[in-house]
Amino acid sequence: MIEQLGNGLLLGIIISVASVALSLLYGVTRIVNFAHGEIIALGAIATLFLSSPVDSRLLFLDRFSPLGNNFYISVIISVIFCGLLGGILEFFLFRPLRKAEVGNIAVLVVTIGLSLFLRHIYMLLNAKPQNFPLELQRRETYLFFDMTPRNFRVLILGIIVMVLIGLFLNYTRIGKAMRAVRDSNDLASVSGINSDNIILFTWISSSMLAGLAGVFQATINDVRYNMGFLILLLIFAGTVLGGIGTSFGAMVGGFIIGIVVNVSVGLPFMEGHTEAKNAVALAIMILILLFRPQGIFGEKERVS
Amino acid sequence: MKFSIKGSLTIFLTIFSIFLVFLLNEDGEIPILFNLLTFAGIYGLAAIGLNVHFGLTGLLNFGHAAFMGFGAYVTVLLIPHAAGREGVVITTGLPFFLALLIGVISAALFGLLLGLPAIRLRGDYLAIVTIAAAEIFRLLVRDLESVTGGVYGIINFSSSLQQYRLGFIDNFASSNDLNPSQVFVAFLSWISIVLVLLLLRRLTNSPWGRALRAVREDEDAVRALGKNAVWLKLQSFMLGAGIAGLSGVLLAFNYGTIQVSTFVPILTFYVWAIMILGGVGSLTGPIFGSIIFWVIIGETNGIAQLIFENANGQQIAGVRFVLVGLLIMILMIFRPSGLMGKKEELLLDVK
Amino acid sequence: MSNKYLEVTNLKKSFGGIKAVDVESLNLNRNELTSIIGPNGAGKTTFFDLISGFQDSDEGKVYLNNKNISKSQPYAIARLGMIRTFQLTKVFDRMTVLENMMFSASTVNNDSFLKSLAKLPSQKTTEKKIRDKSFEIMKELNIDHMANSYAREMSGGQKKLLELGRSIINNPSVLLLDEPLAGVNPKLAEEILQIILNLAGKGISILMVEHNIEAVMKISERVIVLAEGKVIADSTPENIRTDQKVIEAYLGSENE
Numbered sequence: 001m002i003e004q005l006g007n008g009l010l011l012g013i014i015i016s017v018a019s020v021a022l023s024l025l026y027g028v029t030r031i032v033n034f035a036h037g038e039i040i041a042l043g044a045i046a047t048l049f050l051s052s053p054v055d056s057r058l059l060f061l062d063r064f065s066p067l068g069n070n071f072y073i074s075v076i077i078s079v080i081f082c083g084l085l086g087g088i089l090e091f092f093l094f095r096p097l098r099k100a101e102v103g104n105i106a107v108l109v110v111t112i113g114l115s116l117f118l119r120h121i122y123m124l125l126n127a128k129p130q131n132f133p134l135e136l137q138r139r140e141t142y143l144f145f146d147m148t149p150r151n152f153r154v155l156i157l158g159i160i161v162m163v164l165i166g167l168f169l170n171y172t173r174i175g176k177a178m179r180a181v182r183d184s185n186d187l188a189s190v191s192g193i194n195s196d197n198i199i200l201f202t203w204i205s206s207s208m209l210a211g212l213a214g215v216f217q218a219t220i221n222d223v224r225y226n227m228g229f230l231i232l233l234l235i236f237a238g239t240v241l242g243g244i245g246t247s248f249g250a251m252v253g254g255f256i257i258g259i260v261v262n263v264s265v266g267l268p269f270m271e272g273h274t275e276a277k278n279a280v281a282l283a284i285m286i287l288i289l290l291f292r293p294q295g296i297f298g299e300k301e302r303v304s
Numbered sequence: 305m306k307f308s309i310k311g312s313l314t315i316f317l318t319i320f321s322i323f324l325v326f327l328l329n330e331d332g333e334i335p336i337l338f339n340l341l342t343f344a345g346i347y348g349l350a351a352i353g354l355n356v357h358f359g360l361t362g363l364l365n366f367g368h369a370a371f372m373g374f375g376a377y378v379t380v381l382l383i384p385h386a387a388g389r390e391g392v393v394i395t396t397g398l399p400f401f402l403a404l405l406i407g408v409i410s411a412a413l414f415g416l417l418l419g420l421p422a423i424r425l426r427g428d429y430l431a432i433v434t435i436a437a438a439e440i441f442r443l444l445v446r447d448l449e450s451v452t453g454g455v456y457g458i459i460n461f462s463s464s465l466q467q468y469r470l471g472f473i474d475n476f477a478s479s480n481d482l483n484p485s486q487v488f489v490a491f492l493s494w495i496s497i498v499l500v501l502l503l504l505r506r507l508t509n510s511p512w513g514r515a516l517r518a519v520r521e522d523e524d525a526v527r528a529l530g531k532n533a534v535w536l537k538l539q540s541f542m543l544g545a546g547i548a549g550l551s552g553v554l555l556a557f558n559y560g561t562i563q564v565s566t567f568v569p570i571l572t573f574y575v576w577a578i579m580i581l582g583g584v585g586s587l588t589g590p591i592f593g594s595i596i597f598w599v600i601i602g603e604t605n606g607i608a609q610l611i612f613e614n615a616n617g618q619q620i621a622g623v624r625f626v627l628v629g630l631l632i633m634i635l636m637i638f639r640p641s642g643l644m645g646k647k648e649e650l651l652l653d654v655k
Numbered sequence: 656m657s658n659k660y661l662e663v664t665n666l667k668k669s670f671g672g673i674k675a676v677d678v679e680s681l682n683l684n685r686n687e688l689t690s691i692i693g694p695n696g697a698g699k700t701t702f703f704d705l706i707s708g709f710q711d712s713d714e715g716k717v718y719l720n721n722k723n724i725s726k727s728q729p730y731a732i733a734r735l736g737m738i739r740t741f742q743l744t745k746v747f748d749r750m751t752v753l754e755n756m757m758f759s760a761s762t763v764n765n766d767s768f769l770k771s772l773a774k775l776p777s778q779k780t781t782e783k784k785i786r787d788k789s790f791e792i793m794k795e796l797n798i799d800h801m802a803n804s805y806a807r808e809m810s811g812g813q814k815k816l817l818e819l820g821r822s823i824i825n826n827p828s829v830l831l832l833d834e835p836l837a838g839v840n841p842k843l844a845e846e847i848l849q850i851i852l853n854l855a856g857k858g859i860s861i862l863m864v865e866h867n868i869e870a871v872m873k874i875s876e877r878v879i880v881l882a883e884g885k886v887i888a889d890s891t892p893e894n895i896r897t898d899q900k901v902i903e904a905y906l907g908s909e910n911e
Binding site: 032097102104105106108109110112113114115116117118119120121123124229233236237240244273275276278279282283285286287289290293 | 364366420421422424425427428429431432433435436437439440443444446447569570573576580618619621622623624625626628629630631632633634636637640
Binding site for chain 3: 539
């Protein structure tokens with residue numbers, strides 16, 4: 001149980017960071033981004049490519065590890081790279097779609113296509129699961145759970161990131177503007193702020209957070225082309241659980257989902273069925289929608 | 305029957321793509337073409353079901369593979385089969401067509417079960433719930449090995465269907481060097497398409513179809529006039545899920561086995577690509593979309609060989625999925641009405 | 656039977672701490688043409704949404720003919736004979752005018768999936784009947800020449816007429832009209848007012864939200880004034896004209 005709790009906290013913080021990123025983007029742009037998982041994967045894959053030789057048949061990338069000895073700088077560059085991708089996507093894809101007044105549903109389908117496209121580009125680049133070039137560590141006990149020192153640092157770093165997001169949204173000018181756009185449901189009504197810039201900024205920051213979540217994810221697991229897609233549904237679950245569009249809700253919801261996934265392994269009826277652990281979290285999401293469609297922290301909205 | 309420019313162009317493109325099969329393959333064209341047409345029939349049927357959801361009613365379903373899988377598993381488990389690692393043989397079972405009927409109805413009821421929590425919600429929630437439910441379905445099928453065979457799948461169920469195979473199919477198969485079982489499945493798929501389309505035409509021109517279109521146009525007005533929009537949407541969801549179930553059964557019999565890996569998200573995305581290519585909201589569009597789509601898929605091997613030297617299976621698959629993703633994006637951005645859809649009838653702003 | 660068709664007690668609804676509707680008690684009388692007026696944001700449409708089931712109230716009760724409908728679904732309320740229209744006209748754009756009418760005239764039974772699948776003769780008979788009925792109403796409203804056009808081809812005023820026609824085809828006992836004159840040219844507005852008066856004459860109880868004060872004063876028997884969600888006046892048009900509170904709350908904001 002102690003081991004599961006530790007794993008749960010770790011997965012919880014990862015899903016939390018990724019859910020906040022998804023939720024921010026949804027709040028500001030009303031886009032349900034199915035390609036979110038691919039941005040997450042990019043964070044991990046870029047880090048791997050920069051820091052270690054990878055197994056790739058394409059473009060001679062197997063001899064490519066420019067920052068081989070510098071893992072942390074690789075991480076930072078990768079996260080920036082993810083932000084850049086987010087900015088490019090907004091600038092060249094989603095902004096033109098918005099200007100052409102393409103509906104949200106059509107944009108959602110576009111993100112599905114984008115997700116398929118990016119994911120299999122990764123697959124062509126690097127097919128085999130691979131680990132970060134980090135040495136193995138022994139688990140140690142912290143308070144009432146145990147994990148490796150590296151994972152403990154991931155946990156602490158994740159919590160710090162969450163606190164920073166909270167401070168950012170509440171106390172900076174652009175953070176407040178993002179919340180204003182989100183809460184008003186109407187970009188035009190927020191006067192004195194260029195909504196295009198806010199959306200661009202949201203895409204960049206959401207993608208950087210996603211990339212960071214991907215790096216976290218790859219430190220406890222491995223790097224594979226579909227790692228983002230595998231975790232995407234849990235992120236949706238976290239976001240819906242907390243209330244889609246609310247940052248605080250997404251934080252808490254993501255955390256709960258992470259813990260549920262891992263702790264459910266310890267439940268009596270799950271004995272011998274560990275593969276199905278994600279199903280429990282997803283089923284909880286569907287049940288929540290049945291009884292409280294707006295999520296735990298969402299504003300109530302009459303739906304039928 | 306009147307032919308519009310759009311319709312003529314679509315038929316021309318379809319014939320051209322079939323011609324491409326002959327152009328690009330040096331030998332074995334007939335078996336290759338027949339294989340493509342079999343898949344095109346089965347996936348086309350699935351896309352017709354999806355079009356009932358999205359095109360006719362505006363419902364975002366991203367769990368189509370689960371409806372297909374549900375129909376397939378229920379049907380196959382009810383007839384004689386062998387499941388799991390040990391290949392436990394179950395020799396008794398229902399006659400095929402009864403099992404098929406139960407399978408299709410089960411898929412529709414699975415749609416009802418899923419629709420109940422989700423269909424009252426905004427469109428994007430339905431997308432999330434359906435894709436999540438499909439994942440739950442996949443995980444459960446994999447986990448419940450004693451029933452579903454888990455990762456080992458189910459085999460030896462084909463004869464329940466193939467015993468009904470008609471003589472002319474064997475003749476046709478042997479004279480063209482084809483696998484008679486597959487010819488029979490292809491035959492059934494295209495018969496199913498014709499029947500389902502006749503059924504849908506009847507329904508869309510009926511008071512029920514009128515009510516469904518009203519729901520698509522404006523749910524609030526439907527409610528204000530005393531009609532239960534949620535129930536209408538659920539009915540549409542069940543109908544589309546039932547059609548998906550039928551196509552899932554055909555898919556299973558085309559492979560002759562059922563694997564967990566058959567009914568995965570990528571299958572859903574294939575069906576989406578076919579529907580968009582054929583035309584959202586068009587009854588016959590998905591048929592043409594499906595044929596053209598499968599010709600493209602059939603040629604990805606060649607495309608992969610251009611990029612990689614001696615491309616392996618995984619690289620071919622990668623190229624294929626990249627193409628499907630691109631196809632979905634490009635169509636949705638530049639031609640959301642596809643080949644046969646009417647732009648005015650597109651409902652992309654559904655709430 | 657009592658003379659009241661609608662009884663509202665202590666009906667409350669707020670959005671993010673702002674009270675949109677806060678009506679302590681309101682009874683509406685049968686066969687009376689009543690109008691609700693009030694400045695923008697007074698909660699008129701929210702009040703309509705609450706009594707027609709389109710929004711949940713935070714607290715309070717609504718009775719329609721002594722039946723508690725506070726928690727009822729919109730379609731269930733409509734089936735009890737209270738039909739509403741919308742401020743932004745909601746016609747089925749990509750269906751013909753005739754189809755719009757026939758959908759409304761059709762019963763749940765006639766719309767049934769199985770009946771449609773079987774193409775029962777009884778359905779054919781019903782369809783014929785509601786088709787005739789639709790034409791009858793369309794003639795009355797002078798939109799029958801557009802029967803086979805798509806609704807989206809209609810002018811704003813014609814859409815208002817279609818929505819009205821759709822609402823009365825099943826002989827409702829109560830009509831809730833949300834700004835029936837909004838965006839309608841003066842000539843057509845005059846026609847619509849006459850239609851509303853005729854409907855009232857036929858014994859339909861009408862509750863109307865309308866911005867056009869002159870029209871309201873002309874045809875209403877009773878006027879209710881809402882401001883910040885509360886009823887601040889409730890009387891005959893003559894009394895409302897001279898009510899000091901109304902002039903302050905209403906005209907004050909109009910003259911800004």
